[in-house]
Structure formats: C-alpha cells, structure tokens
Amino acid sequence: xxxxxxxxxxxxxxxxxxxxxxxxxxxxxxxxxxxxxxxxxxxxxxxxxxxxxxxxxxxxxxxxxxxxxxxxxxxxxxxxxxxxxxxxxxxxxxxxxxxxxxxxxxxxxxxxxxxxxxxxxxxxxxxxxxxxxxxxxxxxxxxxxxxxxxxxxxxxxxxxxxxxxxxxxxxxxxxxxxxxxxxxxxxxxxx
Amino acid sequence: xxxxxxxxxxxxxxxxxxxxxxxxxxxxxxxxxxxxxxxxxxxxxxxxxxxxxxxxxxxxxxxxxxxxxxxxxxxxxxxxxxxxxxxxxxxxxxxxxxxxxxxxxxxxxxxxxxxxxxxxxxxxxxxxxxxxxxxxxxxxxxxxxxxxxxxxxxxxxxxxxxxxxxxxxxxxxxxxxxxxxxxxxxxxxxxxxxxxxxxxxxxxxxxxxxxxxxxxxxxxxxxxxxxxxxxxxxxxxxxxxxxxxxxxxxxxxxxxxxxxxxxxxxxxxxxx
Numbered sequence: 027x028x029x030x031x032x033x034x035x036x037x038x039x040x041x042x043x044x045x046x047x048x049x050x051x052x053x054x055x056x057x058x059x060x061x062x063x064x065x066x067x068x069x070x071x072x073x074x075x076x077x078x079x080x081x082x083x084x085x086x087x088x089x090x091x092x093x094x095x096x097x098x099x100x101x102x103x104x105x106x107x108x109x110x111x112x113x114x115x116x117x118x119x120x121x122x123x124x125x126x127x128x129x130x131x132x133x134x135x136x137x138x139x140x141x142x143x144x145x146x147x148x149x150x151x152x153x154x155x156x157x158x159x160x161x162x163x164x165x166x167x168x169x170x171x172x173x174x175x176x177x178x179x180x181x182x183x184x185x186x187x188x189x190x191x192x193x194x195x196x197x198x199x200x201x202x203x204x205x206x207x208x209x210x211x212x213x214x215x216x217x
Numbered sequence: 218x219x220x221x222x223x224x225x226x227x228x229x230x231x232x233x234x235x236x237x238x239x240x241x242x243x244x245x246x247x248x249x250x251x252x253x254x255x256x257x258x259x260x261x262x263x264x265x266x267x268x269x270x271x272x273x274x275x276x277x278x279x280x281x282x283x284x285x286x287x288x289x290x291x292x293x294x295x296x297x298x299x300x301x302x303x304x305x306x307x308x309x310x311x312x313x314x315x316x317x318x319x320x321x322x323x324x325x326x327x328x329x330x331x332x333x334x335x336x337x338x339x340x341x342x343x344x345x346x347x348x349x350x351x352x353x354x355x356x357x358x359x360x361x362x363x364x365x366x367x368x369x370x371x372x373x374x375x376x377x378x379x380x381x382x383x384x385x386x387x388x389x390x391x392x393x394x395x396x397x398x399x400x401x402x403x404x405x406x407x408x409x410x411x412x413x414x415x416x417x418x419x420x421x422x423x424x425x426x427x428x429x430x431x432x433x434x435x436x437x438x439x440x441x442x443x444x445x446x447x448x449x450x451x452x453x454x455x456x457x458x459x460x461x462x463x464x465x466x467x468x469x470x471x472x473x474x475x476x477x478x479x480x481x482x483x484x485x486x487x488x489x
Contacts, residue, residue, distance in 0.1 A: 180440055180443060180444045180451070180453070180461040180462060180463055181461065181462055181463070181464055182459065182460070182461055183460050183461070183462060184460065185370075185378055185454055185458055185459070185460040186370075186378055186379070186460075187370045187373050187376040187377075187378065188367075188370075188376060188377050188378070188380070189375075189376060189377075190365070190367060190377055190380045191365060192365045192366060192367035192377065192380055193238065193345055193354075193358045193359075193364050193365050193366065194236065194238070194345055194347045194352055194354075194364070194366055194367070195347070195350070195352075195366070195367045195368075195369050195377065196347075196350050196351065196352045196366050196367070196368050196369065196388040196389065196390045196416060197350040197368070197369030197390050197392070197414075198350055198369075198390050198391055198392030198393070198394060198395050198414065
C-alpha cells in the first residue's frame with residue numbers, strides 16, 4: 027500500500043509539472059496506468075475549471091516485471107511530454123496570459139487512481155504555493171473479504187526484514203540452498 | 218545440576234535438511250543415542266512415505282498395489298489424519314491435490330512432532346527440531362531462554378520477517394517463494410499465488426503445517442480463514458508485500474543486547 031502510494035504520488039506530482047518522483051522498492055505495481063486529474067485549480071481558475079479537466083493525461087508511473095520486482099520509471103517524462111497539449115485544452119478561454127512555468131507543481135487539488143489486481147488506490151494531493159500541502163489516500167478493495175474479515179483479527183503491519191538473534195528459521199525451505207541461506211541467518215544472529 | 222554437552226546434528230533426509238538441537242539435557246541421559254534414534258526414525262519415514270522412491274509404500278498405494286488392509290499402521294495414521302485435515306480445511310488441504318497420493322505435506326510435520334514427543338519421553342526436554350523449515354521446540358535453548366524461531370522473509374533468504382518464541386511450540390511455514398515450489402489449489406488444479414508465505418504456530422506441527430499449506434492454497438480467502446482458526450496463530454505475507462499477523466502470535470520484538478535490531482523495511486525490490 028505505502029509503495030503504491032509512492033507510485034501514484036509520482037504520477038500526481040508528475041502530472042502537476044513537478045519533477046519526477048523517485049519511486050523505488052515496489053513490491054507490486056499498478057497494472058493499469060495511473061491518471062492524474064486536476065479536480066480544483068488555484069483560486070483564479072476554480073470558477074472556470076470543469077471537474078473532468080485532465081492535467082496529465084495518462085501518465086504511467088511504473089512498469090512491473092511479472093514476478094513483482096518492479097522497476098520504477100520516473101513519472102515526470104511522460105507527464106512533461108503530455109503537458110503542453112493538455113495544458114492548452116484544459117485552460118479556460120478567458121485565462122490570463124501564461125506565465126513562465128514555476129519551479130514547482132502548479133497549485134490545485136489533484137486526484138489519481140491506480141488499479142491493480144486487488145483493488146484501486148486513489149490519492150488526493152493538494153498543492154498550494156507550489157508545495158504539497160496535503161495527501162489523502164483511499165483504498166477500494168475489489169475483494170471485500172481481503173480486509174473486511176481478515177483485518178479485524180489479523181493485524182496488518184509493515185513487512186520487516188530483520189537480522190535477529192534466533193536459534194532456527196521457519197520457512198518454505200525445501201532445497202539445500204535455501205537451508206544454507208537460513209543457516210546464514212542463524213549464524214549472523216550468533217555473530 | 219550437571220548437564221551433558223549440547224548436541225547439534227544435521228542430515229539431508231526426506232529431500233530436505235533436518236536439524237536436531239539439544240540443549241541442557243540431564244547428564245544421565247544418552248542424548249546422542251536418542252538423537253541417533255530420531256534420525257533413524259526420519260530415515261524410516263522417508264523410505265515409507267517418499268513419493269520419489271518407487272518401492273515406497275506411498276508409491277505402491279498410488280499404483281494400486283496395496284489393499285487398505287495391508288497398509289502399515291503409520292500409513293493409516295497419516296491417511297486418517299490427512300482426511301481429517303481435508304475436512305477441517307474445507308478441502309484445501311488434499312493429499313490428492315496433484316492427482317497422485319502425496320501426503321508429504323502432512324508427513325513432514327507429523328514425523329517431527331513424533332520425534333519431538335519421543336525426545337521428551339526420553340527425558341530430553343530442551344530441544345529444537347527443524348525439518349525443511351518446519352520447527353518444533355520444547356524447553357529452553359542454550360542461553361536458558363525460550364527458543365527463538367525466525368520466520369523467513371519471503372524475498373530475502375537471509376533475513377527474517379518475524380521472530381516467535383516458545384517453550385512448547387510448533388512453527389510451520391508454507392510458501393511459494395522457493396524456486397519450483399508450488400501449492401496447488403485442489404479445486405482449480407492451478408498453483409496458488411496470492412499468499413507468498415504463511416506461517417502457523419500452535420501445539421501440533423502436523424496440523425500447523427497442513428493449515429499453512431491450506432491457507433496458501435485458498436488464495437485471498439486464506440487470510441480470513443487464518444483469522445478464524447482456534448488454537449493456532451498465524452503470520453502471512455501476500456505476493457504484493459502486505460504483512461498480516463494474528464494478535465496472539467507469540468512474536469517477540471527484535472532486540473539484541475538491549476539494542477534495537479536493524480529493522481530495514483524490506484520488500485521484493487531489495488531481494489537478490
């Protein structure tokens with residue numbers, strides 16, 4: 027979840043003409059392209075911006091290998107590439123003369139959703155004064171049982187990777203190589 | 218109290234590594250002889266239940282060469298218990314999941330549980346047996362504390378995701394992260410992929426192992442099923458890196474010499 031958040035955040039901020047977000051260490055990746063949408067522009071534009079104006083078009087934030095070892099692509103290039111055209115179409119006719127692009131994200135509230143296998147994550151990012159002021163996320167799981175039943179009893183927590191003092195290791199370790207790796211974990215703990 | 222020296226012995230049997238550790242045994246107990254008996258037991262189990270040895274009892278039954286009345290007592294015990302597990306898991310633990318008789322998902326945990334019971338009966342209270350990642354501990358380890366069992370991180374082989382501790386505890390893990398290791402959903406015949414690693418702890422290793430395997434086979438329904446287990450605790454990691462654990466999992470916070478252990482947040486991206 028937290029990594030998906032990072033991926034979509036990259037898309038949102040990328041679409042907002044920010045620099046590319048550094049997205050790393052993805053356990054999985056959105057299968058569908060995340061799309062960032064400006065839902066409320068800065069004060070001067072709010073009255074004229076229609077709700078479905080798209081700022082970023084389809085900005086794919088990440089690519090995933092089948093095994094889930096995702097390599098993250100910067101979101102910025104795609105967003106930058108599509109920005110000029112979307113900018114011209116989304117700008118209201120009566121808009122003032124364009125100013126030089128500021129060195130930060132454009133003000134407004136952006137929404138981006140990312141669909142992946144088990145649900146859809148939606149991020150809402152508020153930008154003011156070219157700075158991110160607030161981020162909210164909402165996860166809509168396609169598999170209701172995934173959390174409605176399990177989470178009250180099974181506690182969700184961050185996956186840790188520890189080197190701990192242990193006597194032995196439990197794992198799905200059938201091969202001698204896996205045994206050696208497990209043994210190495212034990213030896214490290216003893217060292 | 219005089220104590221015999223600690224014994225640590227590892228052998229490759231049943232297609233995996235089996236380790237027996239004994240700590241703090243009374244000096245009047247022949248620990249080495251008892252450990253040797255344990256390995257003789259594992260060897261006998263391997264010969265009887267192997268799916269790779271054509272003359273094993275399992276292979277002969279699978280080929281229809283043995284009538285039920287000619288099955289050995291151990292075979293009856295295992296097949297009866299496996300059938301109970303099939304019912305208790307809604308059919309997801311099935312020794313016929315891959316169309317051929319393969320009770321190894323029950324046999325490994327069961328054989329370790331039997332060996333542990335026999336060591337205890339021989340007066341060897343403080344021991345730890347690990348058969349290919351299925352663990353049964355009793356008593357205390359060398360440092361006089363309950364045995365600490367790491368649960369392997371599903372992407373980083375030399376790291377652990379949790380540490381559980383106990384003085385009378387079974388810890389079984391099933392997963393899909395080893396190369397060539399599949400858990401088949403018996404209802405689809407396809408390998409399950411939602412849960413990358415499931416660990417179940419409790420009193421009986423055979424039951425814990427069967428539960429863990431069944432949960433992996435269930436896929437996304439496995440989490441809610443694990444949550445409803447009575448008497449057995451669980452820890453699971455999904456293929457996308459989400460971690461779940463039951464509240465009563467006997468997990469210990471990882472500290473070493475009073476220092477917080479390194480708790481790098483690991484995910485698949487850091488693997489290999």
